[in-house]
Amino acid sequence: MSGQLLISLLSPSIGALFFAAFYLLWRNQPKLNYSLSAALGFLLSAAGFIVQDILPAWPYELHRIASNFGFLAGVCAFMAAPLQRRHIPIPVRSIILLIIATMTALFWFLTIQPNLAARIAIMSVSLVVPVAVTLILLLRVSDQRYSDRLILGVVWFTLLLSMLRPVVAFLLPQSFGNYTALEQSTYWGMVHFSYVMMSVTLAIVLFVAIALDLIDELHHQATTDSLSGLLNRRGFESAANSALTVSNPKRQFKALMIADLDHFKSINDSFGHAAGDQVIKSIARHIQVIAGDTAICGRIGGEEFAILLPDHDETMAADIAESIRRDFDSLTTISIGLVISEQPATLSSLLGVADKALYAAKKNGRNQVFILHHSLEDQEA
Numbered sequence: 206m207s208g209q210l211l212i213s214l215l216s217p218s219i220g221a222l223f224f225a226a227f228y229l230l231w232r233n234q235p236k237l238n239y240s241l242s243a244a245l246g247f248l249l250s251a252a253g254f255i256v257q258d259i260l261p262a263w264p265y266e267l268h269r270i271a272s273n274f275g276f277l278a279g280v281c282a283f284m285a286a287p288l289q290r291r292h293i294p295i296p297v298r299s300i301i302l303l304i305i306a307t308m309t310a311l312f313w314f315l316t317i318q319p320n321l322a323a324r325i326a327i328m329s330v331s332l333v334v335p336v337a338v339t340l341i342l343l344l345r346v347s348d349q350r351y352s353d354r355l356i357l358g359v360v361w362f363t364l365l366l367s368m369l370r371p372v373v374a375f376l377l378p379q380s381f382g383n384y385t386a387l388e389q390s391t392y393w394g395m396v397h398f399s400y401v402m403m404s405v406t407l408a409i410v411l412f413v414a415i416a417l418d419l420i421d422e423l424h425h426q427a428t429t430d431s432l433s434g435l436l437n438r439r440g441f442e443s444a445a446n447s448a449l450t451v452s453n454p455k456r457q458f459k460a461l462m463i464a465d466l467d468h469f470k471s472i473n474d475s476f477g478h479a480a481g482d483q484v485i486k487s488i489a490r491h492i493q494v495i496a497g498d499t500a501i502c503g504r505i506g507g508e509e510f511a512i513l514l515p516d517h518d519e520t521m522a523a524d525i526a527e528s529i530r531r532d533f534d535s536l537t538t539i540s541i542g543l544v545i546s547e548q549p550a551t552l553s554s555l556l557g558v559a560d561k562a563l564y565a566a567k568k569n570g571r572n573q574v575f576i577l578h579h580s581l582e583d584q585e586a
């Protein structure tokens with residue numbers, strides 16, 4: 206086996222390995238559809254290298270068209286992966302048009318007016334287009350997470366590499382007079398080098414992004430209540446503790462309420478558990494709408510909901526509590542215990558006082574808001 210052949214095997218081998226890895230990942234986690242696009246990208250470009258470097262070049266035109274199709278379609282599939290990951294629509298029609306136009310132009314410069322330099326120029330431009338478009342679409346995403354910034358870095362890197370290739374092709378003194386000269390040129394070495402660099406970095410960054418996405422999802426599942434869609438007790442405590450520790454001099458007031466459905470057991474008994482679940486869902490939506498985006502809302506027990514309003518004074522908080530109680534139109538009513546604090550207070554002491562207020566609301570006949578003020582003794586208790 207010649208050294209040249211071994212080097213030629215490097216790119217398709219890397220492509221095949223990563224194809225297998227991303228394909229297996231997708232088989233295991235079908236909702237990671239961008240993993241399938243990455244797998245397709247590795248498969249198509251590996252096939253392009255096999256056709257170009259290993260298979261016999263016959264018939265010559267078909268061989269060239271097939272290998273370049275593999276490279277271009279492969280890059281398009283690679284670039285589809287980060288777009289799918291952020292649910293950005295893939296411009297499929299433009300991709301098909303680009304591939305058809307490129308293949309037609311290649312065919313022209315292969316058969317009608319043979320010109321190797323023109324073919325290199327066409328491929329260089331065509332390979333830059335999907336990368337540049339992907340970069341523009343990804344830069345438009347407003348909430349860039351850490352994993353998004355990593356992927357943006359790889360797309361920038363791919364763009365630079367794909368722009369460097371034509372520079373090497375046309376600025377360095379070398380000859381493409383015949384096909385053997387091309388295969389031994391710095392340009393063709395650069396094609397292999399940039400493919401290996403791009404595929405290894407893309408694969409590593411996509412694996413990291415997949416890991417971070419799964420960690421985010423696990424964290425979401427661990428902190429969210431699946432029935433109501435609100436935070437669960439653990440998620441509420443974590444978010445509320447963070448909000449209470451933010452030192453903001455404007456946040457002089459803190460209000461926390463616990464809302465509890467009245468006689469909920471009788472709803473389950475009379476209308477069934479499923480009807481009870483619907484009431485829980487509708488009160489969760491109701492609370493979220495009335496309390497607004499700044500409130501931290503959680504389902505902290507079966508039919509018990511906590512709402513932290515980090516910078517609301519007594520009037521504002523009491524208005525919200527009263528709206529939640531009054532405007533809830535369902536099979537049952539709500540009792541609310543509200544605590545107001547004007548000094549720094551821990552979550553557990555606020556919850557303790559809100560619980561006492563709720564107990565008073567229930568004891569006084571239910572379907573009402575009962576307000577208590579948080580004192581220094583409560584904090585020390």
Ligand SMILES: Nc1nc2c(ncn2[C@@H]2O[C@H](COP(=O)(O)OP(=O)(O)OP(=O)(O)O)[C@@H](O)[C@H]2O)c(=O)[nH]1
Pocket residue numbers: 432465466467468469470471473477478479480481482485506507508567571
């Ligand atoms: N449908 C449904 N019921 C639940 C869920 N979680 C808890 N419950 C029910 O909520 C009821 C709570 O009953 P209690 O603690 O006696 O309270 P209550 O009947 O609302 O009475 P008061 O709070 O005193 O007005 C129990 O019957 C639980 O089975 C849930 O996720 N879905």
